[in-house]
Amino acid sequence: xxRTKPNTFTKYASFIGQKMTQLGFxxxxxxxxxxxxxxxxxxxxIAYDQNPQACTEFRNLGGxxxxxxxxxxxxxxxxxxxxxNGRILMSVYQEIIGLIPxxxxxxxxxxxxxxxxxxxxxxxxxxxFRSVDAPVSGGVKAAKEGRLSxxxxxxxxxxxxxxxxxxxLGKNFIHTGDAGSGQAAKICNNLVLANTMIxxxxxxxxxxxxxLNPQKLYEVLKTSSGNSWVIENYLPVPNLLxxxxxxxxxxxxxxxxxxxxDLKLANxxxxxxxxxxxxxxxxxxxxxxMIDQNQGDKDFSYIYQLLADN
Amino acid sequence: xxRTKPNTFTKYASFIGQKMTQLGFxxxxxxxxxxxxxxxxxxxxIAYDQNPQACTEFRNLGGxxxxxxxxxxxxxxxxxxxxxNGRILMSVYQEIIGLIPxxxxxxxxxxxxxxxxxxxxxxxxxxxFRSVDAPVSGGVKAAKEGRLSxxxxxxxxxxxxxxxxxxxLGKNFIHTGDAGSGQAAKICNNLVLANTMIxxxxxxxxxxxxxLNPQKLYEVLKTSSGNSWVIENYLPVPNLLxxxxxxxxxxxxxxxxxxxxDLKLANxxxxxxxxxxxxxxxxxxxxxxMIDQNQGDKDFSYIYQLLADN
Numbered sequence: 001x002x003r004t005k006p007n008t009f010t011k012y013a014s015f016i017g018q019k020m021t022q023l024g025f026x027x028x029x030x031x032x033x034x035x036x037x038x039x040x041x042x043x044x045x046i047a048y049d050q051n052p053q054a055c056t057e058f059r060n061l062g063g064x065x066x067x068x069x070x071x072x073x074x075x076x077x078x079x080x081x082x083x084x085n086g087r088i089l090m091s092v093y094q095e096i097i098g099l100i101p102x103x104x105x106x107x108x109x110x111x112x113x114x115x116x117x118x119x120x121x122x123x124x125x126x127x128x129f130r131s132v133d134a135p136v137s138g139g140v141k142a143a144k145e146g147r148l149s150x151x152x153x154x155x156x157x158x159x160x161x162x163x164x165x166x167x168x169l170g171k172n173f174i175h176t177g178d179a180g181s182g183q184a185a186k187i188c189n190n191l192v193l194a195n196t197m198i199x200x201x202x203x204x205x206x207x208x209x210x211x212l213n214p215q216k217l218y219e220v221l222k223t224s225s226g227n228s229w230v231i232e233n234y235l236p237v238p239n240l241l242x243x244x245x246x247x248x249x250x251x252x253x254x255x256x257x258x259x260x261x262d263l264k265l266a267n268x269x270x271x272x273x274x275x276x277x278x279x280x281x282x283x284x285x286x287x288x289x290m291i292d293q294n295q296g297d298k299d300f301s302y303i304y305q306l307l308a309d310n
Numbered sequence: 311x312x313r314t315k316p317n318t319f320t321k322y323a324s325f326i327g328q329k330m331t332q333l334g335f336x337x338x339x340x341x342x343x344x345x346x347x348x349x350x351x352x353x354x355x356i357a358y359d360q361n362p363q364a365c366t367e368f369r370n371l372g373g374x375x376x377x378x379x380x381x382x383x384x385x386x387x388x389x390x391x392x393x394x395n396g397r398i399l400m401s402v403y404q405e406i407i408g409l410i411p412x413x414x415x416x417x418x419x420x421x422x423x424x425x426x427x428x429x430x431x432x433x434x435x436x437x438x439f440r441s442v443d444a445p446v447s448g449g450v451k452a453a454k455e456g457r458l459s460x461x462x463x464x465x466x467x468x469x470x471x472x473x474x475x476x477x478x479l480g481k482n483f484i485h486t487g488d489a490g491s492g493q494a495a496k497i498c499n500n501l502v503l504a505n506t507m508i509x510x511x512x513x514x515x516x517x518x519x520x521x522l523n524p525q526k527l528y529e530v531l532k533t534s535s536g537n538s539w540v541i542e543n544y545l546p547v548p549n550l551l552x553x554x555x556x557x558x559x560x561x562x563x564x565x566x567x568x569x570x571x572d573l574k575l576a577n578x579x580x581x582x583x584x585x586x587x588x589x590x591x592x593x594x595x596x597x598x599x600m601i602d603q604n605q606g607d608k609d610f611s612y613i614y615q616l617l618a619d620n
Contacts, residue, residue: 114520137530137534137535137536138534138535139535149530149533149534151530172533172534174526174529174530174533175526176522176523176526176527176530177521177522177523177526181520181521181522181523181526184517184520184521184522185517185522185526185527185530186530187516188513188514188516188517188520188522188527188530188531188536189513189527189530189531189534189535189536190535190536191509191512191513191516191536192506192509192510192513192531192536192538193535193536194509195505195506195508195509195512195589196502196505196506196509196536196538198505198589199501199502199504199505199506199509199589199590200502202501202505202580202587202588202589202590203498203499203501203502204498205585205587206497206498206501206576206579206580206583206585206587207494207495207498208585209579209580209583209584209585210424210491210494210498210579210583211487211491211494212486212487212491212494212495212498213486213487213491216484216485216486216487216491216495217486217495217498217499219484220447220459220461220484220486220495220496220498220499221498221499221502223459223482223484224447224448224459224482224499224539225447225448225449225499225500225503225539225540225543225544226447226498226499226500226501226502226503226506226539227538227539228502228506228537228538228539228540229534229535229536229537229538230535230538233535234535266516269516269519269520270516270519273516273519273520274519275515275516275518275519275617275620276617276620277512277515277516277617278512278592278595278596279505279508279509279512279589279592279593279596280509280512281592282588282589282592283589285588286588286589307585307586307587310585310586
C-alpha cells in the first residue's frame with residue numbers, strides 16, 4: 001500500500017496536539033524521575049513529589065513541577081503514578097480522586113501487587129474513571145533509555161489509550177489481561193528474577209571456592225542451560241560485564257529493599273491463594289538477611305558479595 | 311590469506327585417517343547412546359555397556375558393540391566414558407586401567423563433580439595416561455543433534471587432542487581450566503538450572519492462582535528480566551513450547567533423579583569447602599520431595615505439576 005509522507009505542517013500539528021495533552025505525573029523517585037523526563041520530551045508534563053528536593057531536581061533537569069497535587073491536577077488528561085507501594089498509592093488517591101478532571105485516564109506504574117491494584121481499579125471505577133495498571137520491568141537504565149517493558153492490565157480500549165502516552169517510555173507493551181493482571185505478571189516476573197539472582201550468585205560463590213575462573217563460568221553459563229537475563233545483563237560478579245551495579249560498588253539499580261518488597265508481594269499473594277512457594281520463601285529469607293545486615297540500600301545483586309564473604 | 315580447497319584425495323585420506331582412529335565408548339544410557347552413535351558416523355567406535363539390552367539397542371541402531379570391556383579396549387586410541395556417577399566411573403576404571411593401551415587419551419563426560427574427577431585424573435596420571443574431564447550440557451536432544459556444550463578440564467595440549475574426537479558432538483567447547491574444572495563448571499551450571507526451573511515453575515503456579523493467562527506470563531518473562539534458557543527452551547508448562555517434556559507427559563529428558571544427583575554434587579562440594587548455599591539447599595529438598603512422591607523418573611520440569619497440583 002502507498003503511504004503518504006506527512007508534510008511538515010501535519011507533523012507540527014500532531015506535535016502541537018501531543019504538547020496540548022496535559023500529563024500529571026506523581027512520584028519522582030529512581031524510576032519516576034527518568035520516566036517523567038522522557039515523557040516531557042513528547043508531552044506537556046507536570047510532575048509532583050511530596051519530597052521538595054525531588055521536585056527541584058526535576059526542575060533542574062528541565063522538567064516542570066507543581067507546588068501541590070491540587071495544582072498538578074488542574075486540566076490534566078492523564079494521571080500517571082509511580083509510587084513505592086500500594087498503601088502510599090491508595091492514600092494519595094484518596095486525597096486526589098475528587099480533584100481529578102472528568103474523563104481523565106488513570107495509569108498506575110507502581111509495583112503494588114494484584115490485590116492492592118484491584119482496590120485501586122475499584123476506586124477509579126467508582127468515581128467514573130478509566131484505569132490501567134501498567135507496572136514496568138527493566139530498571140533505571142531502561143527507564144532512561146525509553147526501553148522499559150510494560151505489563152498492562154485493563155480493558156483493550158483503555159490499554160490502547162494508555163499506550164499512546166506510554167510509547168516514549170517502552171519497547172515492549174504486553175496486554176496481560178483484565179484489571180490487575182499487569183501487577184500479577186510483574187510480581188511473577190520479579191519472583192523469577194529474585195530467585196535467579198541468588199542462584200547465579202550461589203554458582204559463582206561456589207566457583208570461587210572451587211578455584212574456577214569466573215570468566216570461564218560466565219562463558220559456560222552464557223552458552224548452556226544456565227543462561228538467563230541475569231547472566232547476560234545483570235551479572236552480580238565484578239569484572240565481567242560493563243554497566244552493571246557490580247562494577248559500581250553495587251549502587252542501586254534496584255535495591256535489595258525493593259526486591260524484598262516485590263518478593264513479599266508475590267509470597268503474600270501466594271499465601272492468600274493457598275499456593276505454597278518454598279523456593280521463593282527461601283529467597284525472601286535471603287534478601288531479608290541482606291536488609292538485616294544493613295545492606296538494603298545496595299543493589300539486590302549485592303547478594304553475591306554476601307555469599308562470597310561468608 | 312589464500313586457502314587451498316582440499317581435493318577429493320586429501321578428503322578421502324583424512325576420512326580414512328579418522329576411521330582408523332579407534333574409539334572405545336563406555337556407557338550407553340540416555341546420553342551415551344546418542345553420543346556413541348554420532349561418533350560412529352565419523353570414527354571407528356566400539357561401545358560397551360554392562361546392560362546387554364543397551365548393547366543390543368546400539369547394535370540395532372547401526373553401532374558396533376564389544377562383548378566385554380576387555381574386548382572393547384583392544385587397540386583403542388581414545389576411551390570416552392559416560393557413566394551415572396563417580397563411584398561407578400572409579401570402579402569401572404579400577405577394572406580397566408591396566409588393560410588400556412599405552413598412549414591412549416582418556417575422556418570422561420560423566421557428571422561426577424570436581425572432587426571425584428580429581429581422583430579419576432590422579433589415577434590416570436599415575437598410570438601414565440593423558441586425561442580430560444569433559445562433562446556436557448544440553449540434554450538428550452542436543453546429544454542427538456550434535457549440539458552439546460562441552461566444559462573441558464585439563465592441560466591445553468590434552469584438551470586440543472580431546473576436541474578432535476568430540477567435535478561431532480558439540481557446538482561449544484570451553485576450556486574451563488585445569489583438571490576437574492570442567493566438572494566444577496558443570497555442577498555450577500546445573501545448580502543454576504535446578505533453581506531456575508523451580509523459580510519458573512513457582513511463577514507459573516502463582517499465575518494460575520491469579521488467573522493470569524500462562525501465554526501472557528510467557529510473553530512477559532521472555533521480554534523482561536525474568537528471561538532464561540528455561541523460558542526459551544525448556545518451559546515446564548504445557549501448551550506453550552514445542553518439543554519440551556511438558557508436551558510429552560514429562561518423559562525425561564533429564565529426570566528429577568538426575569537433577570537431584572547433580573544438585574547434591576554441588577551442595578556436597580559447597581559443604582566440603584564451607585560455602586553456604588541456602589537457596590540450592592531448598593531446591594535440593596524440593597527435588598527430593600519429587601523423588602519421595604515416586605516421580606523421580608519423570609523429567610525434572612515435572613516440578614511445575616507438583617506445584618500446580620498442591
